[in-house]
Amino acid sequence: MTTDTTPTIEVSRTTRARVRPKGSRRELFAWYLMRVTGVALFVLALAHFSILHFIWDPAEQTAEFIATERWNQIFWRGFDWLLLMTVLFHGFLGMRTVVTDYIHRPRLREFTLIMLYTLAFLLFVIGTQVILTLPMRGA
Amino acid sequence: MSRVPLLFRYRGREGMVAWAFHRLSGVGIFAFVVLHVIDIYLVGGNPELYNEILTFYASIPGRLLEVVLGAALLYHALNGLRIIIIDLWPRMTVYHRYLWWASWAIFIVVGVPGALIILRPVWLPLLQQLGLVA
Numbered sequence: 082m083t084t085d086t087t088p089t090i091e092v093s094r095t096t097r098a099r100v101r102p103k104g105s106r107r108e109l110f111a112w113y114l115m116r117v118t119g120v121a122l123f124v125l126a127l128a129h130f131s132i133l134h135f136i137w138d139p140a141e142q143t144a145e146f147i148a149t150e151r152w153n154q155i156f157w158r159g160f161d162w163l164l165l166m167t168v169l170f171h172g173f174l175g176m177r178t179v180v181t182d183y184i185h186r187p188r189l190r191e192f193t194l195i196m197l198y199t200l201a202f203l204l205f206v207i208g209t210q211v212i213l214t215l216p217m218r219g220a
Numbered sequence: 221m222s223r224v225p226l227l228f229r230y231r232g233r234e235g236m237v238a239w240a241f242h243r244l245s246g247v248g249i250f251a252f253v254v255l256h257v258i259d260i261y262l263v264g265g266n267p268e269l270y271n272e273i274l275t276f277y278a279s280i281p282g283r284l285l286e287v288v289l290g291a292a293l294l295y296h297a298l299n300g301l302r303i304i305i306i307d308l309w310p311r312m313t314v315y316h317r318y319l320w321w322a323s324w325a326i327f328i329v330v331g332v333p334g335a336l337i338i339l340r341p342v343w344l345p346l347l348q349q350l351g352l353v354a
Contacts (some may be wrong), residue, residue, distance in 0.1 A: 101307065107259050116304050116307065119300045119301075119304060120301075120304065123297050123301060124298065126293060126297070127293065127294070127297055130289075130293055131289060131334075134290065134334070134337065135285065135334065135337050135338075138278070138281070138340075139274065139277040139278040139283070140278040140287070140341075142274055143267075143270075143271050143274060143290065144262075144263045144267035144268075144270045144271055144274075145267075147263050148258075148263070153340070165257070168253055169270070172246075172249070172250045172253055175246050176247070176250055179246075179247060180242065193243070200254070204253075204254065204257045204258075207257065207258070207261040208257045208261065209259070210262060211260055211261045211264045211265075214264060215263060216259070216262045
């Protein structure tokens, strides 16, 4: 008789998003990364949205506002860069899941994934560039 | 059967709807993030064009889209937390429907005031016209 430690609760596949992968270290790492960045985004993304919609109004947010007010401190530049990093990993890992769910032809799937990763890298480059190079000006 | 869209073919009740909304909101937020990183890049490269785009963000149609974005973000955040809770604590699977309805309760309590703040330029002039506020 084998010792079975599986939980006795019947789990419908639909109640869980994606079962923790077994056997592939890479997939397990992606599975954890999705959850870690998800928790980080719960704070970072909701704070970012709240600050720029509830404290400031979109009508006030000109290019001048960003240079003199929003990105006037290293802290907020760092905050937005951290948000960029987490959202890129979370968003592109999520899109990778969607692509592999719906695109089955191997070459089309590979092409779509390469386009996706290229876009992620491009957004990383331009996002990082603007955060690092926009002159810091006092109000 | 194959004519029924994939999303509705399998009737899995709350868990299924939660999954479908999670995917739709996720893809929607992804599309906005791509647009948003590009528009912020313009702050350094082409501030005039950025300010022009910003007038759309501040317009009424822009604000309605921001409410949709905020709703997608809030739903995705709350449901994502529900998924993580069930993943790390499988016994919560028994209560996953309660978690789902609890996430909707938080969604309404946080989301409705948030939407009202963003849509201030829609309802404030109306109240002023009616003489209800100065």
